Amino acid sequence: MTTVRVLVIEAAGPESAALVEAATACGYQVHVVTQPDRFATYSAELRTALSGWLLTHFSQPEQALHDVIGYARRVGIDAVLTTNEYLTPLVANVCAALGLPGNDPALATTARNKADMVREFVRRGVTAPRTHIVEREDELLGLCATGLTFPCVVKPAEAAGSAGVTVVRDAAEMVTAFEAAQEPRGMYGMLLDARVLVQEYIEGTEYSVESITQNGASTHLCLTRKTVTAGTHRVELGHGLPAHLPPDVQRAVRQEVNRAIAAAGIRNGAAHTEVMLTPDGRCVVIEIGARIGAGQIGVLIQHALGIDPWAACLDTALGRPARLAPTRSSYATVRFLVSHQAGRLVTLSGLPELSPRVPVVRVRKAIGEAVSGVKDNAARLGSFVVVGPDRESVDDYADHLLGQVRIRVEPITPNSPWIDR
Template sequence: MRRLLVVDPDNPACRALTFAAKAAGIEVCSVGHHEAGSSGGDLLTDFADEGMFVSDVTRFCKETCVDAVVTGNEFLTPLVTLVCDQLSLPSNVAEQAYAARNKVAMSHRLACSGVLTPRTFVITNAAELERLLTSGRVGLPFVIKPADNAGSNGVTVVLNADDRAEAYRYAAGPETVVPFGMTKDRRILVQEYIEGAEFSVESITQHGIPHHVCITRKLTSTGAHRVELGHAVPAGVDEAAERLILHTAGQAIKAVGIENGPSHTEVKLDSQGRCVVIEIAGRVGGAPIADLVQLAHGVDMFRACVDVALGIPAAVKRSRNDYATARFFTAPSQGKIASVTGLPLQDVTVPVVRLRRQVGDAVGDNRGNGCRVGHFIVTGSDRSVIERRAESLSSQILVEITEAG
């Protein structure tokens, strides 16, 4: 029986990888972070110590005859790449292990490879931001983001010059923590703002060949802090736009060294008809994208990840062409959840209704994805009917919040 090692079994995407592997008859073992609070695993090590992690996990894999190593946690994907390189297992380019995780390394690799991206500057303090603005190299609006966070944490679209100091503090501040006590890269990216429709490309690359499973349309909020409010699969773009988006995603995948594994490439189509890569991650798109892909196209992204890691040809061909859309319901402000009412009932056309937080749980403000309380999915064959129903159901949900503290 083949044996798969899952790194960080507590992570929701890692639980999905575990489920997919066990359903395929694959034996699963796990490695957890050594600190208290982890549910443990067959091996405990320090996720914040790269050398210790690679040494411990490599030794464990050799001693227990592990056939593949995977993780669904974006922060740990570079470590898994380094382990797989030591074990000669299918993975990504070890020399570029951080290029799909750290946004400074990512920006450098994309630019060097000729991939169209926003004009980007890297700064280390607020004075450097002031010099950029004074010199005219950056104009309004622009984006400030931390080098190594995720989930839109620390990201601000600066629309008014008076907001620049607060935007810098948010990107550099304590809200943008990294997990497991990992060392935080304190550099900040300042990027031109790209106006346009937002999409992501969900891909599985095997032996250096990207297989683009679908394009996801993203529904986002407006203002200084852009929160994703929904997703739709397929995106419904015309053939020319689809070719351009997929070609650009393929360029980005190659640029950051993804050769064996999933990727989630975020792009925008601007007013000039250009496809601009905003970011790329070496993981499956965050919830509920994997569910949408399976419901709309019949492709199990997590099973495909397991197959790629094991060197098995991944099943990425669509078995159906339906439509699925998700809507998030969010907290109106920071605080504790007092009630959530008006949730839709699950049925064949609404197969997923999921609460991320319960009554009494704390939720973050609307500056990042921490304000999400849950989501639901509507699916079927008629796009317009499904979208109307999703909007109607969304309008019925009410999240009430008590004051923080």
């Protein structure tokens, strides 16, 4: 029997680890591409699971593309994929060069760069927020002078995890929001597009749609309901799935998501599409990523629906029919632990014990580490997943467990014992 060789572009992170685990469970050889500094953080267990690896620098895209294509040809790679949003354009270009199932390389930046995304959404007739793109502060002030409607959303053209995103209530806040949108730094030392988007604020309920596309045909696995903070910074505090909507609303959502998937050139792979449902029943697409949703959405899909999204991604990358039919009819949710105060983490206690109802508990911050307060998804201190037969009982239990968690953060002062000396 011929050995299947899979190349994962970056294996750091929980989603990538799940992908590697699924591939090794299938008996595939797993090869990885990463940077030297990232590889140094890989666990011994992960390195043992690998059949080979390539070290390159993602901040040098042309050289990285050349390196990955050369390695894939030498090894005889059968599939190339990633769970990392920053690396989806690289994967699209590698797959095109190797003749493997992948996404349209001409549109590869559309699912990464929100300025490119806006352009394609307009061209393809995707219902999306009205957007202005600015490069300089004087352009921003000129926009305000034309009678810009408030509130509005100011965000970077390239970033992830809600970094640099601000809900602006009046013109006096615009310059600060513009500066915040230019602060995020790219992973791996990548240079980011410095343009800033000023978008129409959409009132409504936030969902995401999790999809797998094969040969241009999309299967929508589920809708995910979001719990998001109010105020200046909108940070996701939890997800729950599957969310159920009236049939006509679901049809409208799927139509818009299909347009967004086509606009992003997603032909073979996962898509995570964020949408708002307005009080008047419109579905507005906020943005799309050419990847499985992060924040443990893949884990929720497994527990609620019995679908293995990682195996589905592997099958899609190998050009095989993916198994996408649900085998369970349950509900799953995740609660993220955050501190609304910046400082040093002093206490994080009362976390639930692992059990059939709570299959995942994760801690991201150690006692003594600095925490930033709730400005973006990087502020999460940890999370836990709750599963059960229906939304009401699961959400009630998750909220009960969250109420048992104790988080204490102390401010950092010049005389603080937490200061590293």
